[in-house]
Amino acid sequence: MAAAGPGQLNLDESPSWGSRGVDCFEKLEQIGEGTYGQVFMAKETGTKEIVALKKIRMDNEREGFPITAIREIKILKKLHHQNVINLKEIVTSPGPERDEQGKQIDGNKYKGGIYMVFEYMDHDLTGLSDRPGMRFTIPQIKCYMRQLLTGLHYCHINQVLHRDIKGSNLLIDNHGILKLADFGLARSFSNDHNAHLTNRVITLWYRPPELLLGSTQYGPAVDMWSVGCIFAELLFGKPILPGKNEPEQLTKIFELCGTPDELSWPGVTKMPWYNNFKPSRSIKRRVKEKFVSLPVCYYSFDRHALDLLERMLTLDPSQRISAKDALDAEYFWTDPPPADPQTLPKYESSHEFQTKKRRQQQRQADEVAKRQKTQHQPHARLPPIQQSGQLHSQIRPGQPMNTSHHSMAAGPSHNYGKPRGPGGPNRYPQGGNQGGGYPNRGGQGGGYSSGPYSQQGRGPPPYPGGGMGGTGGPRGGGSGSGYGVGPNYQQGGPYGASGPGRGPNYSQQGGSRSQQQYGNWQ
Numbered sequence: 229m230a231a232a233g234p235g236q237l238n239l240d241e242s243p244s245w246g247s248r249g250v251d252c253f254e255k256l257e258q259i260g261e262g263t264y265g266q267v268f269m270a271k272e273t274g275t276k277e278i279v280a281l282k283k284i285r286m287d288n289e290r291e292g293f294p295i296t297a298i299r300e301i302k303i304l305k306k307l308h309h310q311n312v313i314n315l316k317e318i319v320t321s322p323g324p325e326r327d328e329q330g331k332q333i334d335g336n337k338y339k340g341g342i343y344m345v346f347e348y349m350d351h352d353l354t355g356l357s358d359r360p361g362m363r364f365t366i367p368q369i370k371c372y373m374r375q376l377l378t379g380l381h382y383c384h385i386n387q388v389l390h391r392d393i394k395g396s397n398l399l400i401d402n403h404g405i406l407k408l409a410d411f412g413l414a415r416s417f418s419n420d421h422n423a424h425l426t427n428r429v430i431t432l433w434y435r436p437p438e439l440l441l442g443s444t445q446y447g448p449a450v451d452m453w454s455v456g457c458i459f460a461e462l463l464f465g466k467p468i469l470p471g472k473n474e475p476e477q478l479t480k481i482f483e484l485c486g487t488p489d490e491l492s493w494p495g496v497t498k499m500p501w502y503n504n505f506k507p508s509r510s511i512k513r514r515v516k517e518k519f520v521s522l523p524v525c526y527y528s529f530d531r532h533a534l535d536l537l538e539r540m541l542t543l544d545p546s547q548r549i550s551a552k553d554a555l556d557a558e559y560f561w562t563d564p565p566p567a568d569p570q571t572l573p574k575y576e577s578s579h580e581f582q583t584k585k586r587r588q589q590q591r592q593a594d595e596v597a598k599r600q601k602t603q604h605q606p607h608a609r610l611p612p613i614q615q616s617g618q619l620h621s622q623i624r625p626g627q628p629m630n631t632s633h634h635s636m637a638a639g640p641s642h643n644y645g646k647p648r649g650p651g652g653p654n655r656y657p658q659g660g661n662q663g664g665g666y667p668n669r670g671g672q673g674g675g676y677s678s679g680p681y682s683q684q685g686r687g688p689p690p691y692p693g694g695g696m697g698g699t700g701g702p703r704g705g706g707s708g709s710g711y712g713v714g715p716n717y718q719q720g721g722p723y724g725a726s727g728p729g730r731g732p733n734y735s736q737q738g739g740s741r742s743q744q745q746y747g748n749w750q
């Protein structure tokens with residue numbers, strides 16, 4: 229495993245990097261729990277500036293500073309764009325880490341913690357969209373999508389693949405600005421695509437078919453598949469491809485996008501795992517059909533949205549639309565235009581971690597109320613006990629802080645864990661998770677890069693309500709095909725016992741994206 233010298237980062241030209249202690253910051257509250265460790269909202273004691281501190285988890289790193297953190301720091305140091313999170317500095321904690329009881333924590337040979345200091349962002353997309361009653365408008369969705377594509381285009385022209393695009397890694401502030409974050413799986417690429425890269429990246433639900441079929445030579449198109457999944461999710465109201473494991477993920481993709489053949493995807497039959505996952509019968513692509521006639525959806529996908537989605541969810545990566553071309557798509561240039569970020573509603577801070585915690589508390593309160601009710605039932609003459617749902621209905625955290633926008637319907641359902649790459653937490657489905665849990669994860673912008681978001685004439689249209697779910701709906705789960713098109717698992721797929729962090733059966737997704745999990749991933 230690659231490692232930096234103990235206690236040394238040596239990553240910077242700037243002398244202040246790594247030289248300040250974390251005691252320059254007052255920790256305010258925990259806002260994230262990632263594979264790396266915790267993320268805190270903190271205040272710089274001198275300037276009072278609010279920042280996010282991401283603690284680099286060292287406990288599993290016996291051989292040095294974690295390569296994931298080195299990559300993230302190196303890459304972020306070279307990326308500077310309005311739609312990419314700004315890494316401000318690295319700080320260290322001087323002494324040995326202590327737990328809440330003041331006991332020294334073992335296993336950290338650096339005798340202190342290392343933190344990345346980021347600009348603070350009020351929300352992540354998952355946390356925001358999971359707020360009860362949250363409904364994004366079409367101009368809001370266009371605004372977020374355009375910023376996502378602008379940030380990603382900037383990464384791609386700077387030869388960086390993000391490799392973990394998902395809602396919880398898209399941060400949004402109360403000025404409506406969206407930034408790409410979490411570059412822990414990112415890496416530089418060269419345009420010749422000759423290097424071999426690991427295919428065990430990208431959270432399962434957002435992972436493209438070429439990686440699921442074993443490709444190790446890939447490029448920016450992998451991120452564009454994930455963007456397509458996010459785009460559809462924003463309009464559809466829930467994740468569109470919630471596979472429980474890799475084979476099921478591929479099945480879901482084929483059911484939606486059709487089965488590939490040499491005509492639609494030249495070279496597909498030569499892909500490393502094609503024979504393992506060869507569909508038993510051919511299926512027609514039905515992206516348009518699925519999203520045009522939705523029984524339960526908040527927005528209908530208009531013609532331009534469907535066209536763009538089709539081009540993002542193209543099976544053959546060489547034919548998939550690039551970020552640059554997506555920014556030119558009719559969708560962004562037809563009414564209603566993308567909202568100006570400044571005009572978007574401001575919300576109370578909503579990170580996936582917090583919305584998850586709130587939901588857990590609500591669940592616990594519901595259980596207590598249920599228990600009390602059961603205990604009291606035999607005493608028929610006692611007054612009925614108030615249900616926790618009544619309390620819930622009074623608290624409407626999904627409401628924007630300003631009320632100038634559209635009213636919001638109430639809606640439950642935060643998903644708290646998040647599924648990651650080959651194993652990991654989950655907002656999405658991972659076996660037995662109660663409707664939540666995430667899937668596992670295992671030059672400049674040609675006129676787009678950092679400019680302001682111009683309104684495109686033709687005054688604001690009336691915005692119908694709608695947006696990303698929040699109805700607690702069927703997140704996660706969803707099994708099998710019902711089409712009988714599953715891959716040929718019998719032949720012993722590549723996802724069997726061989727993969728690090730994966731159990732012998734397909735439903736295993738535990739783990740993290742640490743070295744242990746990915747081995748020598750590139």
Ligand SMILES: Nc1ncnc2c1ncn2[C@@H]1O[C@H](COP(=O)(O)OP(=O)(O)OP(=O)(O)O)[C@@H](O)[C@H]1O
Pocket residue numbers: 259260261262263264265267280282313346347348349350351352355396397399409410411412579580581646648
């Ligand atoms: N700069 C920031 N401002 C506000 N919140 C942040 C910031 N960076 C991260 N967070 C919150 O912390 C969460 C986890 O952060 P991040 O994804 O960077 O950590 P991670 O350890 O890599 O997590 P994961 O393994 O889930 O990707 C984010 O989803 C977000 O809610």
